[in-house]
Amino acid sequence: MPEINPPHDCPLCPRLAEFRHANRALYPDFFNAPVPPWGDERARLVIVGLAPGLKGANKTGRPFTGDFAGDLLYATLKKFGLASGEFEARADDSLQLHNVVIVNGVRCVPPQNKPTGPEIANCRRFLSAALDHFETTTAYVALGRIAHDTLLTTLHERRASFPFGHGAEHHLTSGRHLFDSYHCSRYNTNTGVLTTEMFEDVIGRAAAFIKG
Numbered sequence: 172m173p174e175i176n177p178p179h180d181c182p183l184c185p186r187l188a189e190f191r192h193a194n195r196a197l198y199p200d201f202f203n204a205p206v207p208p209w210g211d212e213r214a215r216l217v218i219v220g221l222a223p224g225l226k227g228a229n230k231t232g233r234p235f236t237g238d239f240a241g242d243l244l245y246a247t248l249k250k251f252g253l254a255s256g257e258f259e260a261r262a263d264d265s266l267q268l269h270n271v272v273i274v275n276g277v278r279c280v281p282p283q284n285k286p287t288g289p290e291i292a293n294c295r296r297f298l299s300a301a302l303d304h305f306e307t308t309t310a311y312v313a314l315g316r317i318a319h320d321t322l323l324t325t326l327h328e329r330r331a332s333f334p335f336g337h338g339a340e341h342h343l344t345s346g347r348h349l350f351d352s353y354h355c356s357r358y359n360t361n362t363g364v365l366t367t368e369m370f371e372d373v374i375g376r377a378a379a380f381i382k383g
């Protein structure tokens with residue numbers, strides 16, 4: 172059975188391993204390891220992110236936790252009943268996800284938040300194992316084009332058949348549904364590429380789909 176999580180010292184991506192070692196020296200209190208998926212084991216919705224932020228998920232060990240992007244993501248999940256409790260930007264807060272699991276396409280923090288193509292490809296074995304593990308999935312939300320592309324490749328779906336677009340919905344050959352959103356990064360929200368309303372529209376539709 173393929174492993175869902177890379178080993179603590181995963182050597183597959185030399186650049187990311189080097190960055191991890193440097194960060195362990197610079198920030199010894201940080202998590203500084205591949206960040207595992209987090210959420211509800213019986214999730215119907217799988218949200219696919221990009222990669223941990225240096226001082227966010229890489230610090231706390233939980234996807235989107237401590238990242239600016241997590242503020243919008245978790246507030247929106249709460250709004251649609253997909254999360255409850257208090258989000259405190261630390262892995263031991265009281266936040267819980269309901270029917271949702273979050274997994275990053277790349278598990279290790281990349282320099283400048285930009286994983287390379289080979290790094291995305293290397294990490295796909297873990298995304299694939301995680302997607303297989305969450306058998307109750309009926310829908311995905313891809314946060315950004317990179318997440319969309321690696322998700323489709325991992326699922327052996329033809330990328331040309333399902334072009335990325337914010338708000339787009341795709342009925343995959345597996346029968347599962349894919350919802351696309353621009354990534355909820357600080358950059359996208361600060362520049363107005365993604366507004367709260369735009370994000371709520373996508374998550375709201377995904378929530379209605381998995382409940383329906």
Ligand SMILES: O=c1cc[nH]c(=O)[nH]1
Nearest residue numbers: 220221222228234235
């Ligand atoms: O894609 C992202 C962005 C921030 N934090 C994550 O865990 N993933």
